[in-house]
Amino acid sequence: MPSPSTQETPPYAIEAYGLTKSYGNQGRQGKRGKPAVRVLDHLDLRVAHGSVFALLGPNGAGKTTAVRILATLTTADSGTARVAGYDVVADRSAVRRAISLTGQFAAVDETQTGEENLRMMARLTGLSRPAARHRADELLERFGLTAAARRPARTYSGGMRRRLDLAAGLVGSPEPGVFFLDEPTTGLDPRSRQELWEVVRGLAERGASVLLTTQYLEEADRLADRIALLDKGSIAAEGSAADLKGRVAGHRLDLVLTSRDAYLRLTGRAVHHSPETLTLGLPTDGSAAHVRALLDEIDPAGTEIGRFTLHSATLDDVFLALTSEVPAHV
Numbered sequence: 002m003p004s005p006s007t008q009e010t011p012p013y014a015i016e017a018y019g020l021t022k023s024y025g026n027q028g029r030q031g032k033r034g035k036p037a038v039r040v041l042d043h044l045d046l047r048v049a050h051g052s053v054f055a056l057l058g059p060n061g062a063g064k065t066t067a068v069r070i071l072a073t074l075t076t077a078d079s080g081t082a083r084v085a086g087y088d089v090v091a092d093r094s095a096v097r098r099a100i101s102l103t104g105q106f107a108a109v110d111e112t113q114t115g116e117e118n119l120r121m122m123a124r125l126t127g128l129s130r131p132a133a134r135h136r137a138d139e140l141l142e143r144f145g146l147t148a149a150a151r152r153p154a155r156t157y158s159g160g161m162r163r164r165l166d167l168a169a170g171l172v173g174s175p176e177p178g179v180f181f182l183d184e185p186t187t188g189l190d191p192r193s194r195q196e197l198w199e200v201v202r203g204l205a206e207r208g209a210s211v212l213l214t215t216q217y218l219e220e221a222d223r224l225a226d227r228i229a230l231l232d233k234g235s236i237a238a239e240g241s242a243a244d245l246k247g248r249v250a251g252h253r254l255d256l257v258l259t260s261r262d263a264y265l266r267l268t269g270r271a272v273h274h275s276p277e278t279l280t281l282g283l284p285t286d287g288s289a290a291h292v293r294a295l296l297d298e299i300d301p302a303g304t305e306i307g308r309f310t311l312h313s314a315t316l317d318d319v320f321l322a323l324t325s326e327v328p329a330h331v
């Protein structure tokens with residue numbers, strides 16, 4: 002069914018279908034000796050309005066590439082994407098007006114002070130001089146940069162710099178509806194990280210949609226309504242933190258074995274391996290009945306398991322279970 006190219010309320014803030022991108026040889030089969038590297042491989046994404054969506058993945062997974070395509074800084078070799086209802090290729094300038102982008106490639110002028118940067122950017126978004134000054138002051142205050150406002154940005158610590166990057170992304174008034182935050186808390190100290198989480202939550206509460214990338218499972222767990230695990234350029238798993246944890250059984254029973262023989266015999270059943278301590282983690286629902294049955298089945302003579310601990314599955318467990326990055330221990 003045909004749909005209008007612009008809608009009052011598009012069904013999703015961000016939607017991407019089959020995004021594929023290679024580097025080297027412009028993504029084609031190309032010249033001898035220089036194979037193209039496929040960075041995104043049919044990536045599909047949907048981010049609901051007013052939600053926080055975390056794209057979680059290790060270094061090189063393709064997070065920044067995905068953000069750059071969605072923010073119109075680069076184009077995919079194939080696939081389509083719409084942001085705020087606009088096609089990222091056909092309606093590129095409309096997309097740019099609807100988004101804020103901060104992160105690994107922010108455009109702060111190092112030689113200007115924090116205050117000057119924000120005032121200049123506010124002027125560029127069309128605010129009058131007094132309104133720009135007011136907006137800059139407001140953001141400096143919101144990000145704890147008032148004391149450093151008159152120092153050149155090049156003298157800022159990593160954490161201060163990141164906060165300035167974020168402030169720069171919010172400078173327009175009214176604030177944009179879709180935010181791309183590429184590793185917003187990398188390099189921040191724990192307190193600044195907490196403050197930033199509050200800011201992100203505040204954006205979503207006011208109706209903005211946020212796509213953030215992170216390498217921190219905890220961050221995705223704490224902030225995001227939905228999480229997608231990006232592995233080698235495509236989504237390995239997607240859901241709420243609770244959904245994803247549910248995918249690997251709710252709990253893990255860690256067994257400390259009394260011999261290397263026992264460890265090697267049971268290693269194939271484990272989802273977590275620690276050969277140095279002869280510890281294996283097995284999935285369980287955490288009920289006493291299941292734990293008792295597992296212990297009896299694995300060690301009927303009662304000699305091979307020295308100790309055990311039971312804990313809830315973490316997103317780390319999920320990530321390891323659902324991506325190909327499972328370390329081959331032993």
Ligand SMILES: Nc1ncnc2c1ncn2[C@@H]1O[C@H](COP(=O)(O)OP(=O)(O)OP(=O)(O)O)[C@@H](O)[C@H]1O
Pocket residue numbers: 024025040058059060061062063064065066067216
């Ligand atoms: N312009 C480019 N030219 C060639 N290769 C590139 C380019 N940009 C990215 N890559 C490669 O694409 C892969 C994915 O990069 P990308 O920056 O998207 O990963 P990422 O998930 O953001 O990683 P990180 O966590 O380190 O930021 C990497 O192997 C990277 O070296």
Ligand SMILES: [Mg+2]
Pocket residue numbers: 064065066105183
């Ligand atoms: Mg990146």
